[in-house]
Amino acid sequence: MIRCVTVLAIGLGTPAAAAGDRQSGYEIMGPELRAMQDDEAANPGMLWVTEGAALWVAPEGAANRSCASCHGDAAQSMAGVAARYPAWNEAGQGPIDLTGRIGLCRTRHQGAAALARDSRALVALAAFVTRQSDGLPIAPDPDPRLAATREKGKALFETRMGQLNLACADCHDDAAGGQLAAATIPQGHPTGYPQYRLQWEGMGGLHRRFENCMSGVRAEPFGAGSPEYIALEAFLMSRAAGLPVEAPAVRP
Amino acid sequence: MVAMVNIPETVTAGTVVEVKILISHPMETGFRTGPDGTLVPRNIIPEFRCLYGGEEVFRAEIFPAVAANPFLSFFLRAEQTAEVELLWTDEAGQEHSEARLLTVQ
Amino acid sequence: MTARPTRRTAMALVLAGPLALRLSPAAATPDEMRAAVDAFTGGRPVNPGRVTLDVPLLVENGNAVPLKVSVESPMTEDDYVKEVAIFNERNPLPDVIRLHFTPRSGRAAAETRIRLSGSQNVHAIARMSDGSLWSAVADVIVTAPACAES
Numbered sequence: 001m002i003r004c005v006t007v008l009a010i011g012l013g014t015p016a017a018a019a020g021d022r023q024s025g026y027e028i029m030g031p032e033l034r035a036m037q038d039d040e041a042a043n044p045g046m047l048w049v050t051e052g053a054a055l056w057v058a059p060e061g062a063a064n065r066s067c068a069s070c071h072g073d074a075a076q077s078m079a080g081v082a083a084r085y086p087a088w089n090e091a092g093q094g095p096i097d098l099t100g101r102i103g104l105c106r107t108r109h110q111g112a113a114a115l116a117r118d119s120r121a122l123v124a125l126a127a128f129v130t131r132q133s134d135g136l137p138i139a140p141d142p143d144p145r146l147a148a149t150r151e152k153g154k155a156l157f158e159t160r161m162g163q164l165n166l167a168c169a170d171c172h173d174d175a176a177g178g179q180l181a182a183a184t185i186p187q188g189h190p191t192g193y194p195q196y197r198l199q200w201e202g203m204g205g206l207h208r209r210f211e212n213c214m215s216g217v218r219a220e221p222f223g224a225g226s227p228e229y230i231a232l233e234a235f236l237m238s239r240a241a242g243l244p245v246e247a248p249a250v251r252p
Numbered sequence: 253m254v255a256m257v258n259i260p261e262t263v264t265a266g267t268v269v270e271v272k273i274l275i276s277h278p279m280e281t282g283f284r285t286g287p288d289g290t291l292v293p294r295n296i297i298p299e300f301r302c303l304y305g306g307e308e309v310f311r312a313e314i315f316p317a318v319a320a321n322p323f324l325s326f327f328l329r330a331e332q333t334a335e336v337e338l339l340w341t342d343e344a345g346q347e348h349s350e351a352r353l354l355t356v357q
Numbered sequence: 358m359t360a361r362p363t364r365r366t367a368m369a370l371v372l373a374g375p376l377a378l379r380l381s382p383a384a385a386t387p388d389e390m391r392a393a394v395d396a397f398t399g400g401r402p403v404n405p406g407r408v409t410l411d412v413p414l415l416v417e418n419g420n421a422v423p424l425k426v427s428v429e430s431p432m433t434e435d436d437y438v439k440e441v442a443i444f445n446e447r448n449p450l451p452d453v454i455r456l457h458f459t460p461r462s463g464r465a466a467a468e469t470r471i472r473l474s475g476s477q478n479v480h481a482i483a484r485m486s487d488g489s490l491w492s493a494v495a496d497v498i499v500t501a502p503a504c505a506e507s
Contacts, residue, residue, distance in 0.1 A: 032413045032423045041258035044321040044421075047276040051254050182500030183417065198418040199502060201278070201320035252417035252502060268463035281472075283449050310462055312469075313455040317448050319421035319470040326456070329432075329463030 024243055025186035025251055028177075033198075037250040045127065045196035045248025048120075048203045052128025055121055061112025067125070070109065078132035080139070083245050086234045088143045095149040097230050099126050099205055117224045123203050127194045127248055134247040138191065140238045153235025156228055162219030168232075183252075189240035190233065192249020199252065206233055253277060253348050257338060262355040263330045269354065271302065271310075272325045273338055281316035295343045300324060304354070305334035330356045390444050393451035394482065397442050398490055403482055408441070408493040410481040419473040419499040426456070427466035428483045428491065438465035440484045447477040473499050 026034060037043055056067045056074055071077040082098055089096035089104070096104070099117055102125050106112045115122040140146075157168045171180070172188030179185070193206040200208075207224035210232065214221040222228040258272040275297065282294025294316065302310040309328045328336070338350045394403075411425035428438045437460045443453035458465045465483070473479070476498045483491045 030413060030415065030417060033417065036421075036423065041256065041272045042274065042323055042325075044274060044323065046256060047254050047274055047321060050256060051276070183502060198420040201420055281449070304461065307461070309459050310467075311457040312467075313452075313457070315450055315452040315454060317445060317450065317453040317472050319472055323468070323470050325468035327462055327464040327466060329461055331461070 022189065022240070022243060023177075023187055024189055024191045024246065026191070026246060026249065028184045028186060029250075029252065033250055033252060037246065037248075043196070043248060043250060045194075045203055045250060048124045048127040048194065048196070049131045049248060051120070052124035052126070052131075055125050056128055060106065061110035063109065063111045065110050067105070074129065074132050078129045080133055080136055082126075082130035082133040082247070083136045083139050084141045086146070086149070086230055086237065087141045088145050094227075095146055095230050095234055097207075097225075097233055098129060099123075099207075100225060100230070102126060102129065118204065118208060123194050123205060126205065127203060130194065130245065130247040132247075133245040135244050137242050137244055138237055138240050140234070140241055146234060149231045149234045150238050151235075152228075153231035153233070156232050157235055162214065162217035164217040166217045168213070188236065189243055190236050191240060191243050192246035192251075195249045195251055197251050203248065206236075253342075253346060255338075255348065255350055257350050257352060259336060259352050259354065261353070262357060265330060265332075265356050267330045267356075268327050269330050270325060270327055271336065271338075272323070273350070274321065274323050275340070275348075276321055277342060279316065279318060279320045279322060283316070297322065297340045297342045300338070300340045302326065302328065303335075303337040303339070304328050305332065306337075330354060332356050387446055387451075390446050390451040390480075394444055394480070397444075397482060397484075401488070401490055403490045403492045405492055407491040408481050408483050410479065410493040410495045412479055412495040412497050414496070415498045415500065416473075417500055418502060419475065421470040422473050422497060422499070423468070424453075424471050424479070425466070425468045426481050426493075427464070430465050430485065432458070432460055432463055432465060434460050435486070437462075437486045438483050439486055441465065441467070442482050442484075443471070444480040444482070445471075445473060445477055446480075448472065448474050453479070473497055475499055 026037065040046055059066045085098040085101070086095045099122060103115060103122060107114050160167045168188065171185050176185050176187040190206050194203045196203050205224070207229045210229050211221045211224065254276040256274045260269055263269055277297055278295065279297065280292050280295040282291065284292050286292045296314060296316055298314055300312045300314060301308055310326045312324060333356045334354060336352050336354050341347045407429045409427045412422060416422050424443065426441055426443065428441060430436065430438045432438070438458045440458070441456045444451050445453055453471050454469060456467045479495050479497060481493050485491070
């Protein structure tokens, strides 16, 4: 169950952040959690990055090829990729997120069985690829064909949904910086997904977070990998443009 | 089971060295219900040991209150060049060990 | 708030005397923890001091609370810290972790992350090579996540 209802009765706190005054959720965490993220030897998300590094060089599928067989050293080939996604997928003639792209590579080029979006292996690979953009500014793909997707995402962000009749923007634009019970409401910038979430005791992607938010407002979730979530992700990444990628991020 | 070990490679004799380890493990408490409403069986790492040159220098008895994907940091006094071994077994019987050579100058 | 002791009052209680840990806070702590502490101490007196327990005063999630403990000791063959036990008041089990040191540890200090089911006191008791017992206590406030999913 989600506890937003009772908490909302207490009321959304005062809005703090002015437009343009953008801030990663990292900034509002306590010093201990920031330290957990900052220390590579202590950041639990690095366990997934380490697993992803092993998967990157492991041959898979009918083609018996690894990611590295085509892409070589990820530090070279994948630098900046996560900072740019979602991107345009020529084959599918539509937008695609990084997790979807890794999944497609696997089935099309490695001839391997598809991985579930929330499978440990796919999350680990996405974490490893995203790690290659650690500290780089979010720089959305300039392909003009993505404009319509971002517009759709912006509309979703501003649409009230669910039994609580709340839009993402109600909390993450209008009330960001205020208090929801004891927690400070973040601006909702996807600077560090996949992310190690203490609540999950593990790592998960942005779409998993969307699922939680949607059940939080008592709305029917769209589902991980849905066109709605990809559109929302594309809009949020453009909204976060310039903020540094945190890979792997740690959040409560 | 992935583990990340952080320990200096080369130190001078007498240095007190910090060992950091992160272990990929759910540390199932046995108190949690799964999606089907039944209790998920307990599976934690009940004991962790560190040997240095074959001799135990540190040991931890661990209970379900230690967080998932456990992190431990502790110290040892570098005396001679020897292997530092980290050993643990979870309650499902999965054994794991990591070894690093500590060179003492 | 109820009469639950703050970190300051808990410290004051522990500082009140060598038997403080067994007597004063026991009034505010569940019996199970007291039983576990008694089993560890064998009923011997627990002195406040020599132990530094570093736990954040306020955490955003109780699933992984950073905990650092260290004990003043020369860590020689003749005088060292044998064991540090960490206890909590409100989890299903009173034990958290027991750290066993040797003179070759060089320093009686360790760090880990613990689960805390709600705001509570965390206790650390060290057993020295001469059998004496020393302690520290820390009060942790665990805030509820605003939109916790479970």
